[in-house]
Amino acid sequence: MNLNVMIKPPLSLTKLTASSLTFHCKFSKTNMHSSFSARARATPTVQNVPELTPEEMERVCEQTFQRYTSVSGLAKRKGKGVAIVWFRNDLRVLDNEALFRAWVSSEAILPVYCVDPTLFGTTHFFGMPKTGALRAQFIIESLTDLKRNLVKRGLDLMIQHGKPEEIIPSLAKAFKAHTVYAHKETCSEEVKVEKMVTRNLLEFVPPISGELGNEPRSTNATKLELIWGGTMYHIDDLPFDCESLPDVYTQFRKSVESKSRIRNCIRLPASLGPPPEVGEWGCVPQVTELGLQSEKVSKGMKFMGGESAALGRVHDYFWKKDLLKVYKVTRNGMLGPDYSTKFSPWLASGCLSPRFIYEEVKRYEKERQSNDSTYWVLFELIWRDYFRFLSIKQGNLLFHAGGPRKVDINWSQDQTMFDAWRRGQTGYPLIDANMKELASTGFMSNRGRQIVCSFLVRDMGIDWRMGAEWFETCLLDYDPCSNYGNWTYGAGVGNDPREDRYFSIPKQAQNYDPEGEFVAYWLPELRALPREKRHSPGMMYLKPIVALKHGYTKKTGDSKMAFASRRAKPEDNRRKGQGDRRTY
Ligand SMILES: Cc1cc2nc3c(=O)[nH]c(=O)nc-3n(C[C@H](O)[C@H](O)[C@H](O)COP(=O)(O)OP(=O)(O)OC[C@H]3O[C@@H](n4cnc5c(N)ncnc54)[C@H](O)[C@@H]3O)c2cc1C
Numbered sequence: 001m002n003l004n005v006m007i008k009p010p011l012s013l014t015k016l017t018a019s020s021l022t023f024h025c026k027f028s029k030t031n032m033h034s035s036f037s038a039r040a041r042a043t044p045t046v047q048n049v050p051e052l053t054p055e056e057m058e059r060v061c062e063q064t065f066q067r068y069t070s071v072s073g074l075a076k077r078k079g080k081g082v083a084i085v086w087f088r089n090d091l092r093v094l095d096n097e098a099l100f101r102a103w104v105s106s107e108a109i110l111p112v113y114c115v116d117p118t119l120f121g122t123t124h125f126f127g128m129p130k131t132g133a134l135r136a137q138f139i140i141e142s143l144t145d146l147k148r149n150l151v152k153r154g155l156d157l158m159i160q161h162g163k164p165e166e167i168i169p170s171l172a173k174a175f176k177a178h179t180v181y182a183h184k185e186t187c188s189e190e191v192k193v194e195k196m197v198t199r200n201l202l203e204f205v206p207p208i209s210g211e212l213g214n215e216p217r218s219t220n221a222t223k224l225e226l227i228w229g230g231t232m233y234h235i236d237d238l239p240f241d242c243e244s245l246p247d248v249y250t251q252f253r254k255s256v257e258s259k260s261r262i263r264n265c266i267r268l269p270a271s272l273g274p275p276p277e278v279g280e281w282g283c284v285p286q287v288t289e290l291g292l293q294s295e296k297v298s299k300g301m302k303f304m305g306g307e308s309a310a311l312g313r314v315h316d317y318f319w320k321k322d323l324l325k326v327y328k329v330t331r332n333g334m335l336g337p338d339y340s341t342k343f344s345p346w347l348a349s350g351c352l353s354p355r356f357i358y359e360e361v362k363r364y365e366k367e368r369q370s371n372d373s374t375y376w377v378l379f380e381l382i383w384r385d386y387f388r389f390l391s392i393k394q395g396n397l398l399f400h401a402g403g404p405r406k407v408d409i410n411w412s413q414d415q416t417m418f419d420a421w422r423r424g425q426t427g428y429p430l431i432d433a434n435m436k437e438l439a440s441t442g443f444m445s446n447r448g449r450q451i452v453c454s455f456l457v458r459d460m461g462i463d464w465r466m467g468a469e470w471f472e473t474c475l476l477d478y479d480p481c482s483n484y485g486n487w488t489y490g491a492g493v494g495n496d497p498r499e500d501r502y503f504s505i506p507k508q509a510q511n512y513d514p515e516g517e518f519v520a521y522w523l524p525e526l527r528a529l530p531r532e533k534r535h536s537p538g539m540m541y542l543k544p545i546v547a548l549k550h551g552y553t554k555k556t557g558d559s560k561m562a563f564a565s566r567r568a569k570p571e572d573n574r575r576k577g578q579g580d581r582r583t584y
C-alpha cells in the first residue's frame with residue numbers, strides 16, 4: 001500500500017530547510033570520552049575536516065595516487081570506440097572499477113555526472129527536502145574535485161542537468177558509445193533509474209542499414225554495465241546469496257571474516273585520456289541552482305567534499321594525528337572531529353573507497369601497531385557492508401513502517417512533538433544539542449544518533465520514518481541502507497529480533513558527556529551552570545516535552561540527574577508487542 005495517499009505532507013515540512021531551521025531556532029565512560037578536543041571546548045568556531053592546509057592535502061593526494069598508479073604492463077588498453085562512465089555515488093578516481101573497465105574497453109572515455117532533479121525533490125512519505133543545502137554543497141565540492149582529478153589524468157567531467165534516464169542514452173547515441181559503465185546501487189529508487197537507463201538505451205538504437213527486421217535490436221544497443229564497488233567485501237565474494245544473508249550481524253561478520261577475502265584496490269594508469277571531442281563540458285552547479293538556499297557552517301565541524309579531502313582525512317586521522325590506535329576507546333564521543341574517523345560523508349558519496357581504508361589499516365598495522373582499535377574500524381565498516389547487503393534482501397520493507405519484521409505498531413505522527421525534536425526544542429539538553437548539531441553541520445555522532453532515535457520512537461512514540469526522513473534531509477553521510485537500516489534497528493522493527501534498545505538519557509549523559517561540555521557547546525546558555533546541572537537545568541531551560549518512558553536507572557545512581565520534577569504527563573507510547581528491553 002502506498003501511504004502517500006493517506007498522509008499529507010505537512011506544509012511546514014515542505015518549506016523548512018536546515019537553513020531556515022537554524023534561523024527559527026535562534027531564540028567515555030572513560031577519560032577518553034571526556035578528553036574531546038580542547039579546541040572544540042574552548043572556541044565555538046568552525047573546525048575544518050580534514051584539518052590540513054590546501055598544500056598538505058594536495059601533497060597527500062598526489063602521493064596516494066602515485067602509490068596507486070598501475071605499474072606499466074599490468075593493465076592493457078585493448079578496446080575500441082567510446083565508453084561512458086556514469087558517475088553516481090562513486091565520486092572518486094582511486095579504486096574506481098567503472099573507470100578502469102571503461103579505460104580498458106575503449107579508445108576514449110566520456111565521464112558524465114547528471115544533476116538529477118529527483119534528488120532535490122521531497123522525501124517519500126512526509127515531503128521533507130530530499131537533499132538539504134549542506135549535503136548539496138558537499139556534493140558540489142566533490143564534483144569540483146572529481147573534475148580536477150580527472151583533468152589531471154587527461155580527462156574531464158561532463159556535467160548535465162536532468163534525469164540520467166534521458167541524458168545517458170542521448171549521450172550514448174551522440175557519441176556512439178558501445179558501453180556505459182556505472183556502479184550498481186541497491187535501493188528501489190536507484191534501481192528504477194538503472195532500469196530506465198537500460199530501457200532507453202535500447203530505444204535509442206540507430207536503425208542498421210539493410211536491417212531485415214527480425215534481428216534483435218539489442219545487438220546494436222549501448223550496454224549498461226553495472227559494477228559492484230561500494231563495499232569492503234565484494235558481493236561476488238560473499239559465502240552466501242544476499243537472499244540468505246544471516247539475520248544477525250555477528251553471524252554475517254564471522255562468516256565473511258573467515259570465508260571471504262577483501263579484494264585489492266583497482267590500480268589505474270597515470271593517464272586515462274584522451275576524452276572524445278566534446279563541445280561543452282558543463283559547469284558544476286551552485287547550491288542556489290538546485291533550488292536550495294546556500295548555507296554556511298558557522299559552528300562545529302565543516303566537512304570539505306571531494307576525494308582529495310577524503311584522502312586528506314585518512315592521512316590526518318591515521319598518520320598525522322595517529323588516532324587509529326585509540327579509535328575503540330574514543331569512538332563513542334560526541335564533540336570535535338577526532339573521537340572517530342569521520343569517514344562517513346566521503347564513503348556515502350563514494351569519494352572514498354572502503355577497500356582503500358582497509359589497505360590503509362593494514363599498512364598502519366604493519367608500520368605502527370596493530371590492536372583492538374585498528375581492527376575496530378574494520379568491524380564498523382563490516383556493519384556498513386551488512387546494511388548494504390541487507391537492503392537487497394529486504395527490498396522496500398526497509399522503508400515501511402513495520403520494517404523488515406512487519407511489526408504492527410501504532411505510531412504517532414504528532415507534528416508539534418516532531419517539530420520540537422527536529423528543532424532541538426524538547427527540553428532535554430542531550431537531545432537538543434545533538435539535533436542542533438545535525439541541522440548546523442549535517443553531522444551527528446553515532447552515539448547521538450542512537451540517543452535521538454530512541455528518544456523519538458520510544459519516549460515520544462513518533463513514527464520512526466519521520467526521524468529517518470529528517471536524517472535523509474540533513475545528513476552529509478546520508479546513505480539509504482545505513483540510515484534506514486539503523487533506524488529500523490532503533491525502532492525495534494529491524495532484523496535485530498530480540499532487543500528493544502532503550503537509551504536512557506540520564507545514563508547516556510552521565511556516561512558520554514559527564515562534564516556537560518557537549519551540551520554547553522551547542523546550547524551556550526547552559527555553560528553558566530555548574531557542570532552537574534547542565535543535563536538537568538530546571539527552570540532556566542525549556543520544559544521537557546514528554547516524560548521519559550523509563551526515567552532513571554539505579555545503575556546511574558545520581559539524584560542530581562532527576563528529570564522528573566517538571567516533566568509532562570507520561571506519554572502513551574502506543575507500542576504493542578515489544579521484545580526484551582535493554583536500557584543503554
Ligand atoms: C539512526 C541512525 C542513522 C544512521 N544513518 C547513517 C547514514 O545515513 N549513513 C551512514 O554512513 N551512517 C549512518 N549511521 C551509522 C553511524 O552513525 C555513522 O556511520 C557514523 O556515525 C559516522 O561517523 P564516523 O565516520 O566517524 O564513524 P566511525 O565510528 O569512525 O566508523 C567508521 C565507519 O564505519 C561505518 N559505520 C560505523 N557505524 C556504523 C553503523 N552503525 N551503521 C553503518 N555503518 C557504520 C561508517 O561507514 C563509518 O564511517 C546511522 C546510525 C544511526 C544510529
Ligand SMILES: Nc1ncnc2c1ncn2[C@@H]1O[C@H](COP(=O)(O)OP(=O)(O)OP(=O)(O)O)[C@@H](O)[C@H]1O
Binds near residue numbers: 187188189190396399
Ligand atoms: N534511495 C532511497 N532513499 C530513500 N527512500 C528510498 C530509496 N529507495 C527507495 N526508497 C523508498 O522505498 C519506498 C518504496 O515504497 P513502496 O514499497 O510503497 O513502493 P512503491 O514503488 O511506492 O510501490 P509498491 O512497491 O507498493 O508498488 C519508498 O518509500 C521509497 O521512497
